[in-house]
Amino acid sequence: MAKDSIFRSYYTVLLLALVCSALIAVTAVGLRPQQESNRLQDRRKNILYAAGLYEKGKNIDELFAPIETRYIELATGLYLSAEQLDSKSKPKGRVLESEEDIAGLHLLEQYSPVYLVKQNGKLSQIILPVRGKGLWSTMYAYVAIDSDLTTIRGISFYEHGETPGLGGEIENRKWQEGWQGKKLYTPDGGMELRVIKGTAEATGDKRLYQIDGLSGATLTAKGVSKLMEFWFGEHGFKPYLLQLKNRDKSNG
Numbered sequence: 001m002a003k004d005s006i007f008r009s010y011y012t013v014l015l016l017a018l019v020c021s022a023l024i025a026v027t028a029v030g031l032r033p034q035q036e037s038n039r040l041q042d043r044r045k046n047i048l049y050a051a052g053l054y055e056k057g058k059n060i061d062e063l064f065a066p067i068e069t070r071y072i073e074l075a076t077g078l079y080l081s082a083e084q085l086d087s088k089s090k091p092k093g094r095v096l097e098s099e100e101d102i103a104g105l106h107l108l109e110q111y112s113p114v115y116l117v118k119q120n121g122k123l124s125q126i127i128l129p130v131r132g133k134g135l136w137s138t139m140y141a142y143v144a145i146d147s148d149l150t151t152i153r154g155i156s157f158y159e160h161g162e163t164p165g166l167g168g169e170i171e172n173r174k175w176q177e178g179w180q181g182k183k184l185y186t187p188d189g190g191m192e193l194r195v196i197k198g199t200a201e202a203t204g205d206k207r208l209y210q211i212d213g214l215s216g217a218t219l220t221a222k223g224v225s226k227l228m229e230f231w232f233g234e235h236g237f238k239p240y241l242l243q244l245k246n247r248d249k250s251n252g
């Protein structure tokens with residue numbers, strides 16, 4: 001090909017583009033296991049944080065080792081059998097009716113992981129994964145519940161696309177600390193916990209069901225209340241928590 005030929009220029013550009021895309025593809029595929037491993041570490045760190053078991057500087061896998069991961073069927077609240085877990089055909093879940101879909105999920109999975117923390121063989125807390133729509137994004141969190149099945153031990157929002165400084169304050173550890181000791185359910189079983197506008201009351205029973213609002217981010221806060229209402233209601237983890245409660249009763 002002549003040195004100043006236009007085809008030679010096209011050929012060089014094409015070759016360069018092919019080499020670069022091959023390099024990018026190889027790098028992306030090569031880094032995938034590392035990305036997966038980082039994602040898993042981050043999830044584990046957030047589960048530990050919600051449970052109050054995270055210790056800075058300590059190995060995440062070692063801290064996570066005593067936590068037992070199990071899978072439940074959301075609709076019944078029952079643990080999955082080994083056959084169900086091994087089954088190759090993973091269920092797709094179901095599309096939620098709009099009146100049920102208060103957390104904006106659209107698709108609800110059939111199974112969910114739950115993370116159990118035991119002390120001297122007895123269940124001490126359960127960490128549950130929750131998610132729901134905020135103003136701009138789906139917000140993901142882990143909620144740790146005491147063995148009384150209503151008191152919150154901690155929460156950790158670990159992924160969202162809300163505005164930093166506004167809705168993004170859901171990842172502020174100070175705000176998350178305000179969840180500790182709050183109650184999900186009233187004594188008659190109603191799901192009362194809400195993020196309110198302003199500051200939670202300092203005294204009285206109501207304060208147990210109130211989380212401080214996020215200033216300038218009422219819409220994100222509403223999303224947080226709705227996702228809690230969904231996940232601790234009939235379509236979320238309530239059947240599972242009722243199963244645990246009944247099992248506890250029958251054990252004496």
Ligand SMILES: Cc1cc2nc3c(=O)[nH]c(=O)nc-3n(C[C@H](O)[C@H](O)[C@H](O)COP(=O)(O)O)c2cc1C
Nearest residue numbers: 135162163166167168214215216217218219220221
């Ligand atoms: C650029 C921009 C980003 C915003 N990001 C958020 C957000 O992440 N979460 C939120 O609830 N409101 C956000 N808002 C504000 C909402 O539009 C709305 O005004 C606010 O939720 C009302 O909250 P307030 O009643 O506490 O002021 C944003 C507004 C602007 C202009």
